[in-house]
Amino acid sequence: MTERTALLERTPAAPAPVVSLTGLVRGLVRTARPRQWVKNVLVVAAPAAAGQLFARNALIQLALVFALFTACASAVYLINDARDAAADRAHPVKRHRPVAAGQVPVPVAYAVGGALALLAPTAAAWFCSPAVAALLTAYIGMQLAYCVSLKHVLVVDLVVVTTGFLMRAMIGGLALGIPLSRWFLITTGFGALFMVSAKRYSEAVQMAGKAGATRALLTEYTTGYLRFVWQLAAGVSVLGYCLWALEGGGVPSTGVLPWRQLSMVAFILAILRYAVFADRGTAGEPENVVLRDRALALIGLVWLAMYGLAVANW
Incomplete structure (x- = not known):
């Protein structure tokens, strides 16, 4: 055994970071990528194109759809970061992500992401329509498939990301029953x-x-x-x-x-x-x-x- 090996064995392991409730909540919000939520404003595209943006109850319905789509996107980010936590720790930039840094435990990220992925389509079916719920379910499935394997497939990765934007633009029309x-x-x-x-x-x-x-x-x-x-x-x-x-x-x-x-x-x-x-x-x-x-x-x-x-x- 060399002197260096002996020294390493005597060095105590770094303690796991202590996660407070406030820090956990902040970490979950950061993992949900608030800066990316602006993309979900596209839910108003179809109603605006049809001239029905300010129709009765339209804004309330669109606000609900915006929140549901944001929940679905956040679910994907949480599950993706939990899945990639080990690899992200070796990355010079991604290692600062809350899950990789230990601010959000991996099981918690999986649990919150899974809960959002189940609750958002369920709420859509209850408060909106089956078509909206089906689109949100398809979005979550497609994005999770992207995280697991499709992001490594030439051309398909471009199609999946593009389809995600198109789904955002379509869902407002589906929620209000507007033909696209x-x-x-x-x-x-x-x-x-x-x-x-x-x-x-x-x-x-x-x-x-x-x-x-x-x-x-x-x-x-x-x-x-x-x-x-x-x-x-x-x-x-x-x-x-x-x-x-x-x-x-x-x-x-x-x-x-x-x-x-x-x-x-x-x-x-x-x-x-x-x-x-x-x-x-x-x-x-x-x-x-x-x-x-x-x-x-x-x-x-x-x-x-x-x-x-x-x-x-x-």
Whole structure:
């Protein structure tokens, strides 16, 4: 036995971190990724597109759907972090996550995540509709499959993440019984694929030539392929939106100005502006791009105003 081995054997093991109730609650909230909850605002997309956002009881129902979808997403994050706790402890950044750091015990993360995954669809079936409950159940199943294996499958990982965004956009319409138009589904689906593939492209560009990828699958994609995907998705989303605007969705326009057609300009400008960051490889955090770029934010507000006027038929 060497002197070093003997010293290590005499060194007492580091005590397990003492977890207080307050620290546990904070850790659970952090694991639920509050910054990601903004994605769930997409639940208002379908009612807004149909001009029924402010219909009677619509906002109450949408607030409930937002909370239920947030609970489902939080359940997935909790279960994912519990499952990856051992691997995360060896990661220079992820080791600070509450579960990996010991602030939230693994069994507790599993228990809370499992409870949310069961309660949210049950509450949806009780307070909303069977269709909403079925969509939430499908979302949880798909995301858990993604955490276990699908995130390691080429192309499928892009499809799963994109479908998650599309589900968010669809669920508000299902909750209020609003028919979902083909243009809405095409524009929303490919718009989501545009942002997801641009994010992956940016991550691939930033990790080029560096050891240790945050996503192992990125090493199997080429930047040329990811560029092709986000360019294709951007083109299809613009085409879908323009077809909606030019056809008017079957609703005759009697407004002061052709807001529906004019909104195409703002929509295309927004796509082109976002594509600048995608092309630079700096679209790895979509929420930061949207919130920090003043020009993009202004274009978004102009589009929102025009879109609102078009839907309201003013």
